Amino acid sequence: MDSFSSFPMREELKQALADLGFETPTPIQQKVIPYLLSEPKDIIGLAQTGTGKTAAYGLPLLHHTDVNIKSVQCLVLSPTRELCMQIQTEMQKYGSQMRGLRIAAVYGGVPIMGQIRDVRANPQVIVATPGRLIDLLERKAISLESLQYVVLDEADEMLNMGFREDIELILKNTPAEKKTWLFSATMSNDVRNIAKRFMKEWQEFSVAAANVTNENIDHQYFVANHHNRFETLRRLLDFAPGIYGIIFTRTKQDCQEVSEKLMKMGYHVSPLHGDMDQKMRSKVMERFKSRQLQAIVATDVAARGIDVNDITHVINYELPDDPEVYTHRSGRTARAGKSGICMSIVSPKQIGNIRQIERLVKQKFHKTDIPDGAEVVRKRLFFYMEQIANAEPKDEFAKIYYDSMHDQFANVDKDELIRKLIWLQLKDTIDAYSDSEDLNAGFERKGGAAGNSGGSRFTRLFINLGEKDGLNSQRLLQFITESTDIEANMIDRITVRDMSSFFNVPTDAAEYIKEHLSNKKFKTRKVRLEEADQPRGGSGGEGRPYAKPGGGGRFTGERSYGSRPPSSSGGSYGGSKGRSRSRD
Structure with missing residues (x-):
């Protein structure tokens, strides 16, 4: 099938996907979704992280969910709290048009009482890490008696992390007639043993891992506390004076706010998002392609039409929810055989997300310190000196203005003239960073x-x-x-x-x-x-x-x-x- 709209699923899901701009299913989605919509039997899906597995099982789960029944019908188990929260966010987007749908996420590292309140609000879908789910079951805060579907997401990772006993305990205490959907990057012996013990005759779907990233991209991440995100972005822009890039935000509101702040501070940037009409977006792209803008601040949907080969930097103002989206963002740089840099600003709690993306792109990310004020000034100093050294004034300019320039500076020492020239270029930067704080979290x-x-x-x-x-x-x-x-x-x-x-x-x-x-x-x-x-x-x-x-x-x-x-x-x-x- 060529598009999501061709799948025989409820109209609310199709509308939500259209609003999100989703059109073409990934290979795993093309194989799994039609089968689970028509015959929701036990399956095993083998695909790498970032290939669209969440939608592959999430859309059929929501299609079969009865919002009029106020009990847990679907359970998704995931290995980490980061993935757990990500799955909840994605499924809420898919089910945004389904009135009465409730999706709760339960995971460790946060107080349990708030999650107990969430599960007592009668969600139809629970996304959970194994340990916290067992805690809730032992406290009798949650019941799985009405469960119809269980998804084991990244099953191999859960088993590698030592959750085999937890998974077995949970599956033993779920209804025998439920359907089990197991998704894994590999079919190890441990994964196969889980399948043999707890699944009936299953259908297996597999897609080959794609080469999803460009080896010429230098992947860097900078760890800053959330409230320092904008200041970190400013510093990265100042540290890359020759930047010609794209700054990605997750929402249209962030896109507009970030670009307006930067423009007020003198940066040559412009927003690009879905609320802008086509005429405005075309004008922004014309300015960007002609290098009148050093960067554009864009959402993922608006950036789909950007086709420029010379982009030097991609900056993730915040990581996307879906690791696969990261590969689309980073792929905007290092085109036509050139090299590029993809920078990500992350909070300390998002280090786990970086590790997820590393597995997807099969490259090591470089943790890089956010530069201090002295480093920014030094970087811009060498940039301007190189610009002066490589400048080639037109002959006409020298003929017309040589006498005037010579008379004005005849008595000025050469070193003093250089200092004055550089000072004029750097004084605003020096003032801005004279007492700058360390932004590294x-x-x-x-x-x-x-x-x-x-x-x-x-x-x-x-x-x-x-x-x-x-x-x-x-x-x-x-x-x-x-x-x-x-x-x-x-x-x-x-x-x-x-x-x-x-x-x-x-x-x-x-x-x-x-x-x-x-x-x-x-x-x-x-x-x-x-x-x-x-x-x-x-x-x-x-x-x-x-x-x-x-x-x-x-x-x-x-x-x-x-x-x-x-x-x-x-x-x-x-x-x-x-x-x-x-x-x-």
């Missing part, structure tokens, strides 16, 4: 590590290493500091247990530490690092609470979670031999 800041100030907040992290790995507090501290190059005094309240440990770090250092420790190996074990949830009724604890013995719940006797000591105020919890781990 994280703990690597001027004046010492973050976390030393009195107002610093801390995050508690879980690591899947413990006493059985030969660790004590000192050895764990040594492993962390040697693996991340951070100072030991930034790590506090280390708790080492049999098979897991916990420790506190400054909140703005947490993402950096997770990035540098995750997937490392300690002896033969692959390291997994996550944020630990705070238990109900206090702080400082960690892990998942045990189901109360003898409570009669569906999960009693299946497995125990957490390793908090018995509470003196009542309630029974497992002892020190229980499994301790953080929730997703």
Whole structure:
């Protein structure tokens, strides 16, 4: 089928896709969607991240959802909170025209009570990470008795992260007559075993991985706190004085606001978004192609018609929801055999999104420091000096104005003349950056590590290493500091247990530490690092609470979670031999 409009699905979905500008399905969507619309049986879909899997299962799920039934009909399991939130956002877009549709996302790292309220609002679709879903089931805050469809998204990744037992426990406690749709980048033995145990006779769909990125693109990312995003963009523009590029925003409102701010500050930019009529958009493109603009600020839909070969930079003011969109954005540069740079401004919490995109484009991204004021001035100084050195004045200009120029500067020393000329070019930049702050998020800041100030907040992290790995507090501290190059005094309240440990770090250092420790190996074990949830009724604890013995719940006797000591105020919890781990 050539377009989404040709699929036999409900009109509300077609309207939403048309509003989003979606026209042509990807290969996995072309194979899977028609089958699931007509015969919603068990399937396995094999496709790489970023090939459009969310729509491949999300559209059929919504097509079969009855909005008049106020219970959970569809469950999507995903390995990370970032992907979980992304799936919820995408499915809400697809179902925007379906009145009465509710989609809730549940994942670790945030207080559970807000998510309990969300699931008690009777959503038809739940998107969840395995650990947090089990927490909700153990608390009897959610029921899966009416479940009709289960999707395992990135199943191989969930299994690699150690969620096999969690997945099995969840699937055991879902209705036998449900349909299971498993999506994975690879068909490993672990994935096939899950399929054999919990799926009936299935249909398998597979698409080959595409070469989705240009090797001539330098992928860079800059980590800034969200409120410093615009200042970071300004600094990147100033640090690239010869830029000829596109700045991508996620929304039309951001597009307009960012471009207006930049124009007021003297930057030669213009917006390009869907609310502009065709005449205005054509005028902007004419100015851009003639180099009257150094950059355009554009939304993804509006940028589809841009066909320019000499673009030097693509800047993601914010990462797109769909990693595949990133490849379309970055592909605007490095055309016709040339090289280009794709810069992304991300918050510390979006490091996981960068890793997702890295897997898609099969290239390593370079974490780059946001330049300080001195670096910006120096970069622009060399740029202007190179411009002067390479300038070729027309002969007519010299003949007409030589005498006047000679008379004016006859008594001015050559070095003094150069200083004056450069000063005129750089004085605004020097004034702007005379007292500029460090915009880099994280703990690597001027004046010492973050976390030393009195107002610093801390995050508690879980690591899947413990006493059985030969660790004590000192050895764990040594492993962390040697693996991340951070100072030991930034790590506090280390708790080492049999098979897991916990420790506190400054909140703005947490993402950096997770990035540098995750997937490392300690002896033969692959390291997994996550944020630990705070238990109900206090702080400082960690892990998942045990189901109360003898409570009669569906999960009693299946497995125990957490390793908090018995509470003196009542309630029974497992002892020190229980499994301790953080929730997703």
